[in-house]
Amino acid sequence: AQKVTQAQTEISVVEKEDVTLDCVYETRDTTYYLFWYKQPPSGELVFLIRRNSFDEQNEISGRYSWNFQKSTSSFNFTITASQVVDSAVYFCASLNSNSGYALNFGKGTSLLVTP
Amino acid sequence: DTEVTQTPKHLVMGMTNKKSLKCEQHMGHRAMYWYKQKAKKPPELMFVYSYEKLSINESVPSRFSPECPNSSLLNLHLHALQPEDSALYLCASSQGDWDSFSNYGYTFGSGTRLTVV
Numbered sequence: 312a313q314k315v316t317q318a319q320t321e322i323s324v325v326e327k328e329d330v331t332l333d334c335v336y337e338t339r340d341t342t343y344y345l346f347w348y349k350q351p352p353s354g355e356l357v358f359l360i361r362r363n364s365f366d367e368q369n370e371i372s373g374r375y376s377w378n379f380q381k382s383t384s385s386f387n388f389t390i391t392a393s394q395v396v397d398s399a400v401y402f403c404a405s406l407n408s409n410s411g412y413a414l415n416f417g418k419g420t421s422l423l424v425t426p
Numbered sequence: 427d428t429e430v431t432q433t434p435k436h437l438v439m440g441m442t443n444k445k446s447l448k449c450e451q452h453m454g455h456r457a458m459y460w461y462k463q464k465a466k467k468p469p470e471l472m473f474v475y476s477y478e479k480l481s482i483n484e485s486v487p488s489r490f491s492p493e494c495p496n497s498s499l500l501n502l503h504l505h506a507l508q509p510e511d512s513a514l515y516l517c518a519s520s521q522g523d524w525d526s527f528s529n530y531g532y533t534f535g536s537g538t539r540l541t542v543v
Contacts, residue, residue, distance in 0.1 A: 344527050348534075354514050355536040356469070363528060402468055406527060411474030411482040412520060413459060414532065419468050 313338040313405040315345075317417035324393050324424055332388040332420045334403030340364075344406040345386045346414065347377065351399040359401075362386065393424045432517050432535035440543055441507060447538045449500040449517030455533070457522030458500040460492060463514040463537075475500060476522055507542045514539050 314337040324330045336345060347359040360370060362379050370377045374391045390397055400421045404414040430451045439445050449458065457476045461469035474482035475494040489511075491503040500517055517535040520526070 342524075346531065353536075354539065356516065356534040358531060358534075361527065361531045408524060410471065411459075411476055412457060412522065412524070412527070413471040413474055413482065414469070414518075416468035416470075 313340070313343065313407055313415055315403050315405050315415055315417035317401075317403055317420050319420045320418070321421045321423070324422070326395060326424055326426050327392050328424075329389060329391050330393050330422065330424075332390075332401050332403075332422070334386045334388065334417060336384050336386060336403075336405055338384075338405065340408065343408075345379070346404045346406070347386075347388050348402045348404065349399045350402065350419070356402070359388075390422075393422075395424050395426055398422060398424045430517055430519055430533050430535035432515075432538050434538060435536065436539050436541075438541045438543060439504065439507065441509070443507075444503070444505045446504065447502040447515055447517075447540075449502075449535055450498055451519045451533065452498055453519065453533065454497075455519035455521055456497065457520045458494065459518040459520075460500070460502055461516040461518065463516060465513075469516055473502075504540075507540075509542050512541045 316335045343364045345362050349357040376389045378387045400419045402419045403417045407413050407415050433448045460472040463469040471484050472486045473492045478494045489506050493501040514537045516537045518532050520532050521530050
């Protein structure tokens with residue numbers, strides 16, 4: 312089974328600061344998928360990105376960027392020029408092929424952006 | 427339609443009540459999931475239905491009873507719950523096969539916030 316570790320429990324930044332959320336994964340599979348989700352206080356899980364093991368290209372979407380490095384088993388997420396609306400819990404997750412393609416979530420990182 | 431719809435959004439029930447949570451999707455997804463999320467914790471898998479058959483039960487107590495009447499609908503029947511079952515219950519769906527995740531992912535509903543009193 313795959314394991315996802317998000318070592319940062321809580322992060323607090325001031326608006327306009329850049330912030331990086333760390334995600335380290337463990338797997339013995341050669342093919343795997345990784346995800347990032349955002350969960351605002353309202354509770355819904357908002358999909359941010361999916362990455363498969365064959366695609367190590369970094370991704371940028373507006374103020375969001377992702378750095379996928381197989382050499383260090385990391386899939387880190389950076390928010391540039393953070394905004395108050397970025398305050399949420401962010402989950403990194405892996406797809407578990409042994410459990411009906413369920414998602415294994417990390418424990419999440421709670422991000423607070425203050426004005 | 428690219429949504430998973432969950433009803434109700436909020437539910438308060440007593441320990442002797444029987445209630446049901448409903449989840450619906452019209453994306454043609456063949457796998458549907460129930461997750462439970464306690465406060466300040468990540469979602470945890472409860473059940474997986476694949477092609478309308480229960481494929482995974484993560485040792486969930488029998489007071490939770492899933493049902494998949496058809497490929498678009500997933501129910502979770504609740505009976506004799508305990509206060510510690512209070513949580514956010516999330517439904518999700520996917521195409522249900524490994525290769526499909528290259529182009530498609532998971533879709534989550536907005537959840538049912540359950541309080542057992």
